[in-house]
Amino acid sequence: MSFFKKFKEKMMGTTQEKEETISITNKFKEGLAKTRNQFTSKVNDLVAKYRKVDEDFFEELEEILLQADVGFETVLELMDSLRFEVQRKNIKDTAGIQSVISEKLVEIYEAGEDNVTELQLEKEGLSVILFVGVNGVGKTTTIGKLAHRLKSEGKKVMLAAGDTFRAGAIDQLQVWGDRVGVEVIKQAEGSDPAAVMYDAIRAAKTRDADVLICDTAGRLQNKVNLMNELEKIHRVISREIPSAPHEVLLALDATTGQNALVQAQTFKEATNVTGIVLTKLDGTAKGGIVLAIRNKLHIPVKFVGLGEQMDDLQPFDAEKYVYGLFADGLELESENEDKE
Template sequence: MSFFKKLKEKITMQTDSVTQKFKDGLSKTRNSFSERVNDLVSRYRQVDEEFFEELEEILISADVGVATVLDLIDDLKSEVKRRNIKDPQDVQAVISEKLIDIYESGEEQIGELNMQQNDLTVILFVGVNGVGKTTTIGKIAHKFKQEGKKVVMAAGDTFRAGAIEQLEVWGERVGVDVIKQSAGSDPAAVMYDAVQSAKARKADVLLCDTAGRLQNKVNLMKELEKVKRVIEREIPGAPHEVLLVLDATTGQNALSQAKTFSEATNVTGIVLTKLDGTAKGGIVLAIRNELKLPVKFVGLGEKVDDLQPFDTEQYIYGLFANAVEEETEKEA
């Protein structure tokens, strides 16, 4: 059975609505990246050095990242040689296989949150202003509420008054309590209050917002370290997740932000927002390969349920949906 047919079978085991969200959300990347790959394989009669050079350019333009692309091209060359592939059309499925290999390398659970059983789970959100951090927290609060969990949100971004108000709007919208203090308050004090309130309410999940300024990295690091210390003192082992929120439309800039925040705090996973708004969805692979961090959620649209847990097969299908459908129709 061909790789694309196997991929289609895996996808059909999941809900159609999720598949559609990934397909729609990745349409800009697919129309740019996949169409260029289609054009490439149709123009070449054989798989030669020139073919790989063009493929390299296509991958870099999709923001897969130079280091990742060079590794990928080397792997592809070896695989093409090993399988004795001559027809460029056959390379497309091999590219998909290798992209999945890149993402699924590593021992940690891909995409799964570290949830505490019968105890409070604390999730800390970090990231610069403007990436959709507060909106992400609201959407994840909605997701947990839909699952029947009791959720509390902490307005720890006291540097920006608008962030507190925005989180309160989300709290009202999804029916979740927001613990806050006035703008300019000590974020660590907000976190202390939030932990005590979450415990008193017997909450399942505490979602914590933090300030998003990067201008002074030393201050950012000190603030995040203090916030983490307070949380850990009150709940040993917490925060259970530190999720870095990145804007997919910023491409390689998102990668440099990830490096900075990884230095400042122990980031455990990425939330990639606005993936539907960019043609450079390859950034998912660059993050995974260069930072060894799993993407836990992706933003595939504006609606409250358009923030989806990341799924490798759905992602690859979203990139190659046209080729997958064409091949499975031929084999039908």
């Protein structure tokens, strides 16, 4: 069964489920419109250009993926398994290849480990979410959006202003707090971020909050001192609540190239990252590096940022992500199948 059919079947659950799925898929499609236009049209061009699946075809496909920042090694792996698949299924012309490509991409993405994209929060009592990442990836903005999301799910949310370093960072979080309507625990600029966390957890406990989202200062992963500071913040949180932080989310800029892999690895070592938020996916960048990250480090993407509005944060779904990239081509293919 083709990937698209499976996908379609998935959408044929209960009517309500179906509507939900469709609306999220549409959001993905919209947000990814630019990405898709570029990426898919390229794949379409490719399919139109090459009737036959041959080495030239593979080479050009490889180039498309490289230009999506997927990264060299992962692309090579993907090409190998694609070649194998094409041989096994005896695919000769390019018309049938799109679904195979997206199937493989999803497979790489979901390989091995369990693929938990939902936030793992406590059913009762306080849950802590810690945000980490390099400078300028959009941590504070994402926190604002996530707070809005959790609040509209009926949770009592509080924010901790742990970026005490960058000028104006605390004010920035406060503006988001006001916008969303949640309380922000903060101290003066330049104070110890671990102390802010300690305070915030105490406050969140007393005020019976469900979720505390902690902001931290952006730091480049090769700054040892700053990474140590992050470990300390992590430690202080775990000391206050042994099961916390329940989620450590790494904010990753979709425009980042191969360095994102190093980022993910180093932050994972320091704070045991549980998930990635892929930000700024509404530009022309494709964020293909998440495939490599998933492939090498097994960290799942949990959310994607698709714009600057409060509700522009969407849960990540590998199938939909890939579907978003290939949507037009797949629809065509399926129509042809239906006709047959």
